[in-house]
Amino acid sequence: MPINPTNIAIVDDHALFRKTLKNYLSEQKGINIVIEAADMRDLLSRLQNTPTDVVIMDLFLPGLNGNEAVKTMRSEYQGVKILVLSMSLDLDLISDLLDSGIHGYISKSDEPENLVQAIRTVSENQLYHNKIFTEALYWNKQNNIRSHAENPLAPLNEREKKILQLIWEEKSNKEIADDLFLGIRSVEKIRQDIKEKIGAKSTIGLLKYAIEKRIIGIGSRSPGLIR
Known part of the structure; x- marks a missing residue:
């Protein structure tokens, strides 16, 4: 085809x-x-x-x-x-x-x-x-750190961190759902909850936060924190 x-x-x-x-x-x-x-x-x-x-x-x-x-x-x-x-x-x-x-x-x-x-x-x-x-994702890291210090955000749990890592690995909502044994709607809800929790408006905002907080492992396809 x-x-x-x-x-x-x-x-x-x-x-x-x-x-x-x-x-x-x-x-x-x-x-x-x-x-x-x-x-x-x-x-x-x-x-x-x-x-x-x-x-x-x-x-x-x-x-x-x-x-x-x-x-x-x-x-x-x-x-x-x-x-x-x-x-x-x-x-x-x-x-x-x-x-x-x-x-x-x-x-x-x-x-x-x-x-x-x-x-x-x-x-x-x-x-x-x-x-x-x-x-470019790293560029405004210091400004974000100062902003978050003045207005502390609720911490993410391990499942939310895992989802951020999978987003960085370009997984679709369906693939994330399969990996975490969740429904697709549950993944969509968690992604929206993360955005609201950290004040992000887009996927780019999620990735900037994940880099700043050393949640995603850049350069690696496997989950884990940046060392």
Whole structure:
């Protein structure tokens, strides 16, 4: 049974780069370029009539800054995955973008194969973990520690910590439920309870907290604390 290709939109105001990227991605198996746009206004108008799975967008676009563009996308097209492709390595900015709802951040200096891997990862409804992603999660750690010291939060129990580790390992709610012998709705309820307990608004917020509290083992697929 054939697998449906991943429909891609490319948004970059540099025509030569945009067309070169389109040509490269068009040669990759399972990737279909459906939109090529120079700015967000053009993209948003075309998304209305063009089914799209993943948007690859530059951070600096005419008319909107990166965070505004991401928030607009998240508001109007919640099902579309967002990959930011940029030369900027401003971790403060990237951290804010993660909070706003992007699914991955790739540097324009990375290898082309990394972008293809990122597309395939986010098309499976997963976050793309790379070095920039992890560094951005760590970036505001000290501010969070000071904030939590002033407003202490209720501690997590071992099951809640285990769920955070499994989220980092990109397990689905069903896989988490199977691992912990719970129902899927129970896992969803626990995830929401954790968010409320620690004041997180998204999965990124959960991961930032788990890194700060040394709950998840980065670089390891097995559960455990960072040593």
